[in-house]
Amino acid sequence: MSLDHAILGFLAxxxxxxxxxxxxxxxxxxxxxxxxxxxxxxxxLDRLESARHLTSKQKIQTGxxxxxxxxxxxxxxxxxxxxxxxxxxxxxxxxxxxxxVYFGSELSDEALADVLERTRVQRQTRLSALRERATSxxxxxxxxxxxxxxxxxxxxxxxxxxxxxxxxxxDDSLDTLRSLATxxxxxxxxxxxxxx
Amino acid sequence: MSLDHAILGFLAxxxxxxxxxxxxxxxxxxxxxxxxxxxxxxxxLDRLESARHLTSKQKIQTGxxxxxxxxxxxxxxxxxxxxxxxxxxxxxxxxxxxxxVYFGSELSDEALADVLERTRVQRQTRLSALRERATSxxxxxxxxxxxxxxxxxxxxxxxxxxxxxxxxxxDDSLDTLRSLATxxxxxxxxxxxxxx
DNA sequence: GCTATATATATGTTTCTACATATACTTGTC
DNA sequence: GACAAGTATATGTAGAAACATATATATAGC
Numbered sequence: 001m002s003l004d005h006a007i008l009g010f011l012a013x014x015x016x017x018x019x020x021x022x023x024x025x026x027x028x029x030x031x032x033x034x035x036x037x038x039x040x041x042x043x044x045l046d047r048l049e050s051a052r053h054l055t056s057k058q059k060i061q062t063g064x065x066x067x068x069x070x071x072x073x074x075x076x077x078x079x080x081x082x083x084x085x086x087x088x089x090x091x092x093x094x095x096x097x098x099x100x101v102y103f104g105s106e107l108s109d110e111a112l113a114d115v116l117e118r119t120r121v122q123r124q125t126r127l128s129a130l131r132e133r134a135t136s137x138x139x140x141x142x143x144x145x146x147x148x149x150x151x152x153x154x155x156x157x158x159x160x161x162x163x164x165x166x167x168x169x170x171d172d173s174l175d176t177l178r179s180l181a182t183x184x185x186x187x188x189x190x191x192x193x194x195x196x
Numbered sequence: 197m198s199l200d201h202a203i204l205g206f207l208a209x210x211x212x213x214x215x216x217x218x219x220x221x222x223x224x225x226x227x228x229x230x231x232x233x234x235x236x237x238x239x240x241l242d243r244l245e246s247a248r249h250l251t252s253k254q255k256i257q258t259g260x261x262x263x264x265x266x267x268x269x270x271x272x273x274x275x276x277x278x279x280x281x282x283x284x285x286x287x288x289x290x291x292x293x294x295x296x297v298y299f300g301s302e303l304s305d306e307a308l309a310d311v312l313e314r315t316r317v318q319r320q321t322r323l324s325a326l327r328e329r330a331t332s333x334x335x336x337x338x339x340x341x342x343x344x345x346x347x348x349x350x351x352x353x354x355x356x357x358x359x360x361x362x363x364x365x366x367d368d369s370l371d372t373l374r375s376l377a378t379x380x381x382x383x384x385x386x387x388x389x390x391x392x
Numbered sequence: 393g394c395t396a397t398a399t400a401t402a403t404g405t406t407t408c409t410a411c412a413t414a415t416a417c418t419t420g421t422c
Numbered sequence: 423g424a425c426a427a428g429t430a431t432a433t434g435t436a437g438a439a440a441c442a443t444a445t446a447t448a449t450a451g452c
Contacts, residue, residue, distance in 0.1 A: 093229060
């Protein structure tokens with residue numbers, strides 16, 4: 001459902017092929033809040049065309065395979081604008097990592113702390129990548145003169161805020177585990193900073 | 197995949213029926229980080245039994261329908277512990293709401309602000325519910341004497357941190373939209389605090 | 393000449409998830 | 423007596439998502 005509206009959104013700004021949508025829009029511009037593989041993009045385009053939200057034209061190319069270029073219809077625009085202006089119910093919060101934490105007492109404290117630390121590294125890497133994108137985005141569009149650039153920036157800020165919150169929580173949780181280890185007198189087993 | 201491990205985790209602590217897992221575990225204890233409907237729980241139990249991670253016994257009851265009570269096997273425990281101790285790749289960050297923000301320039305500023313504000317209300321409601329659960333959890337288990345209770349608390353903290361981050365971002369974004377409205381001199385159209 | 397990469401679209405298959413519906417027994421309420 | 427609610431399990435179906443594979447043309451590098 002969501003991919004439908006993302007694709008309509010990209011096409012609202014101009015005609016695009018499935019290849020464009022996959023490589024330029026989904027993978028490059030929207031990857032910090034939505035993902036989709038190639039098969040899903042093409043099948044969604046088929047479906048949107050069947051629903052008369054899009055039309056398509058073959059563009060013959062020389063030196064490259066031919067393209068099927070999609071254009072949004074009036075009905076598609078109406079459908080998109082309705083969806084954009086509607087406040088949808090929050091999806092359930094889902095985080096498989098928290099299953100690991102919830103049952104973390106099955107593990108030794110060392111093993112649990114290790115899982116948390118590795119997750120922290122992954123989150124930090126993702127945050128750094130987002131920061132780079134935000135910086136280059138700011139370079140490209142100056143002081144966000146136009147609305148689309150500002151909205152783009154806001155989505156990057158949201159993703160960065162989520163990563164930062166996750167990292168802060170990981171740090172707090174690791175502190176809690178460490179203080180527990182100290183209390184129970186088993187700190188020699190854990191967190192040996194004097195080693196390696 | 198994740199539900200498999202959640203169910204193994206619940207059964208690691210004692211035998212349970214599908215009904216127990218759905219009502220007591222999934223809906224009550226784990227709903228802030230995972231959800232599943234009844235059909236999925238029962239089919240997952242079937243699958244885990246086929247894979248020899250669980251065994252089941254019919255318990256005859258009088259006055260109530262009979263129960264099928266599941267028990268984790270040694271293989272199931274090993275499978276669970278392996279998964280718990282493994283650092284898994286972060287799933288892609290997905291947020292359908294950010295699709296709305298990304299294409300928000302399709303909308304009027306009023307309409308966009310309205311969507312943000314409604315989302316804020318929903319997030320705040322969810323945060324309040326989480327806070328209540330955290331409070332009653334603290335009442336029940338005292339100062340988290342046991343590890344499982346501490347882990348439970350940590351998952352609640354993670355969910356609350358995510359909600360708080362989302363709310364803070366919404367507030368910042370609404371401020372930005374308001375300042376833009378003021379700059380462009382159209383503040384009379386927007387955010388009329390003197391009305392109604 | 394071979395291989396990799398970029399451009400471009402399509403189909404097959406499986407798993408997860410959601411929603412609906414069916415069955416069946418008991419207790420409590422109107 | 424009828425009806426709802428709680429206890430308990432099972433199946434049907436459809437959509438979303440992930441992953442794999444197939445096809446075809448052109449260019450660039452080895």
